Amino acid sequence: MRSPPCAALGPSSFPGPPADPSRLTGRTRTRRGPFSRKGSKTLPSASAGSSPLAAYGWDDALDNAFISYGAAGLIPARVAAVDRGLCDVVTGQGPMRAVTGPVPASPADPPADPSAHSSAGLFSDPPAGAPGGPPLVPCTGDWAALRPGGPGGRPVVAALLPRRTAIVRSSASRDSRGQVLAANVDTVAITVSLDARLDLGRVERLLALAFESGARPVVVLTKADRVPGTAGAEARVAEAAPGVDVVACSAASGGGVGAVRAALHGTVVLVGPSGSGKSTLGNALLGRDALATGAVRAGDGKGRHTTVRRELLPLPGGGVLIDTPGLRGVGLFEAADGLERAFADITELAADCRFGDCAHRTEPGCAVLAAVEDGTLPRRRLDSHRKLQRENDWIASRADARLDAERRARSKEISRWQRRMYRERGRGR
């Protein structure tokens, strides 16, 4: 997964993460996490499992990644919601409100393939959150290291652990930066109401977003009680979601909710338009009315934005649920890989095109156009792919232009500084 970008940020005023003691001493790190018993020789598995944060997804790998932070007196927390400089977090001691701002990601874990970074070249920008790269803004789902005793007695988010996955969309202002909706998500459940017009283009867009995040998408067809049968819709959605589980359910009657539960794992985020039944499904999965649900306008089947905050809710039987407000107009952000996977059928066909750079328009020997001709690939799907690809290219070109401008500004700044330095040296002679 590419490293997730973040919204416009200033320089971090927060302290960096603690030095990894093993790096200082060269000794092998003791595998003892923040929830391990002192002196225990066991690996962190036992401690991670018995941690109060286990219900929120704390595991051995996190326990291990936290060692140096724990040694420096920081405490682990998962971010539930972020709200202008403060965030709600869950910790081993219960929920807290923490002070936050742009923070560095953990440099404790070097990239698995260091060449992946070096090959980017001298003038490339380090990924967001990487040492030397722009800091990250915490978001729902992040794992954080808190420094106790900050302003007003509140803990301060001192660092973020590396994100395993990140759902990123182009920011609301449609500028060239991405906005992280949620981090460390394992399953993206895309809700589609059977009671409204089926918008396959939106399903494909959300699938690309989900695939790009690194999480596994699942499509949930909701409100099955409102239609005489679900088979037709299931087949149409399956065609727009090759290789993806498509499950129909009714949160109202409970039918199919078990199948939905079986298709989800780990941290689950519900995404889909307002009124598509996310919160009602969330309540059915939670077994209690924890999420506010809203009425749907008669006529167009659209819902009001009832869910305004994202929060983390442990699911009975394991996993964590994140509900989201209805996402109006989710723009793709650097989602080339996600698009490739969401349109795996076209990607596969394209491998048989005569020309490697075939645009599937008029080229001879185009396997994609041949599939449209013989009816094996719906024309709608090719059009949808083109539309999303165009949008993605446009956002990418804007991001490139911004990066170029930033690089030019940086190099001008360096030249100015050099000229000043030479001038001052000249005077000194």
Ligand SMILES: Nc1nc2c(ncn2[C@@H]2O[C@H](COP(=O)(O)OP(=O)(O)O)[C@@H](O)[C@H]2O)c(=O)[nH]1
């Ligand atoms: N008949 C029926 N209505 C449902 C079902 N799920 C949700 N609804 C209704 O659809 C409306 C919107 O649901 P809500 O969960 O708030 O949607 P959200 O905006 O996506 O979170 C509410 O009036 C719900 O009662 C269902 O399975 N069957």
Ligand SMILES: [Mg+2]
């Ligand atoms: Mg809702």
